[in-house]
Amino acid sequence: MSLYCGIACRRKSFWCYRLLSTYVTKTRYLFELKEDDDACKKAQKTGAFYLFHSLAPLLQKSEHQYLAPQHSLLELEKLLGKFGQDTQRIEDSVLIGCSAQREAWFALDLGLNSSSPINASLQKREMETELKGSFIELSKALLQLNVKDASLLSTAQALLRWHDAHQFCSRSGQPTKKNMAGSKRVCPSNKIIYYPQVTPVVITLVSDGTQCLLARQSSFPKGMYSALAGFCDIGESLEEAVRREVAEEVGLEVERLQYSASQHWPFPNSSLMIACHATVKPGQTEIQVNLRELEAAAWFSHDEVAKALRRNGPYTQQLNGTFPFWLPPKLAIAHQLIKEWVEKPICSALPA
Numbered sequence: 001m002s003l004y005c006g007i008a009c010r011r012k013s014f015w016c017y018r019l020l021s022t023y024v025t026k027t028r029y030l031f032e033l034k035e036d037d038d039a040c041k042k043a044q045k046t047g048a049f050y051l052f053h054s055l056a057p058l059l060q061k062s063e064h065q066y067l068a069p070q071h072s073l074l075e076l077e078k079l080l081g082k083f084g085q086d087t088q089r090i091e092d093s094v095l096i097g098c099s100a101q102r103e104a105w106f107a108l109d110l111g112l113n114s115s116s117p118i119n120a121s122l123q124k125r126e127m128e129t130e131l132k133g134s135f136i137e138l139s140k141a142l143l144q145l146n147v148k149d150a151s152l153l154s155t156a157q158a159l160l161r162w163h164d165a166h167q168f169c170s171r172s173g174q175p176t177k178k179n180m181a182g183s184k185r186v187c188p189s190n191k192i193i194y195y196p197q198v199t200p201v202v203i204t205l206v207s208d209g210t211q212c213l214l215a216r217q218s219s220f221p222k223g224m225y226s227a228l229a230g231f232c233d234i235g236e237s238l239e240e241a242v243r244r245e246v247a248e249e250v251g252l253e254v255e256r257l258q259y260s261a262s263q264h265w266p267f268p269n270s271s272l273m274i275a276c277h278a279t280v281k282p283g284q285t286e287i288q289v290n291l292r293e294l295e296a297a298a299w300f301s302h303d304e305v306a307k308a309l310r311r312n313g314p315y316t317q318q319l320n321g322t323f324p325f326w327l328p329p330k331l332a333i334a335h336q337l338i339k340e341w342v343e344k345p346i347c348s349a350l351p352a
């Protein structure tokens with residue numbers, strides 16, 4: 001690793017060296033920990049652990065925010081000892097990142113794989129008292145976490161969930177074995193390697209030049225509208241997935257497409273949200289909502305959307321029984337996509 005940094009130092013300008021060295025060093029270190037079980041085990045000794053119980057992260061309330069506390073290996077061993085659990089359990093932990101100073105970060109679920117669910121839930125309450133925090137569902141806590149913790153805990157939950165659901169080889173039926181970092185599982189009988197799965201999802205903001213199209217599913221909080229989203233089918237390109245989803249959900253044919261950004265999204269499992277802007281020809285805007293997928297869809301003016309962006313939902317019911325129109329929170333890529341459109345209605349930026 002130091003050799004690599006040395007080469008970078010000689011070849012690159014000082015500015016490049018400073019930018020690259022921390023990032024490259026971190027990346028190479030994490031790569032080493034994923035490949036080398038002994039190095040990973042050693043990193044646990046000086047590392048920090050984030051704790052979960054049945055996929056809910058341990059959090060501590062601090063004013064209007066949640067904080068995710070870290071625990072050392074020693075603290076963790078003491079905790080497991082106190083609750084009569086084997087310290088071997090630490091080997092179930094997964095690597096989720098590291099600091100600039102190469103302190104490795106791990107996540108461990110204390111509730112999964114418990115021999116008795118009753119015992120596990122009893123221990124949960126006692127552990128919360130001992131750890132001076134609560135295990136809170138990630139979907140309920142996400143909006144009150146800082147960006148770093150939200151991203152780390154989302155990654156951790158996705159990885160812990162994947163390991164929990166892939167305990168057995170789908171070919172041999174034998175138990176699979178995780179490597180120390182948790183970056184893969186191997187079937188000891190036929191050597192098949194399983195890697196954590198990420199599901200690609202397209203999310204598209206359709207515009208006709210002056211308005212944008214937003215939709216809601218019945219499972220959304222009341223009054224909230226978002227961009228059109230859908231899972232990619234096997235064999236599809238990103239462009240094909242966008243065209244199909246828009247046609248399926250609202251009966252429109254998009255003609256131009258522009259990639260915006262992407263985001264890891266932990267719900268319902270682990271999705272890679274790929275966000276795009278798309279246009280339809282002015283005049284070809286009549287929508288036919290697919291009611292098996294959506295509760296409603298409608299065109300919204302620039303003004304309506306700009307106003308909704310400035311407000312913070314969710315809202316309570318109004319006197320007439322309806323809920324005001326509001327948009328996904330800042331953390332969701334849908335919000336960023338809508339904000340981009342409000343700041344610079346995209347159709348004019350797209351190539352003809």
Ligand SMILES: NC(=O)C1=CN([C@@H]2O[C@H](COP(=O)(O)OP(=O)(O)OC[C@H]3O[C@@H](n4cnc5c(N)ncnc54)[C@H](O)[C@@H]3O)[C@@H](O)[C@H]2O)C=CC1
Pocket residue numbers: 199201203226227228229230231263265267268271273293328332333334335
């Ligand atoms: N981060 C963000 O800003 C946003 C994220 N999303 C996420 O996008 C995801 C996809 O959006 P939907 O409109 O629900 O998708 P969708 O339009 O593809 O409809 C969901 C249906 O697709 C089928 N499906 C096909 N492949 C699937 C797979 N791999 N996993 C699960 N279901 C599959 C199922 O029948 C499911 O009921 C949602 O899970 C949601 O969490 C949605 C909007 C905003």
Ligand SMILES: [Mg+2]
Pocket residue numbers: 228229230249293
């Ligand atoms: Mg959809």
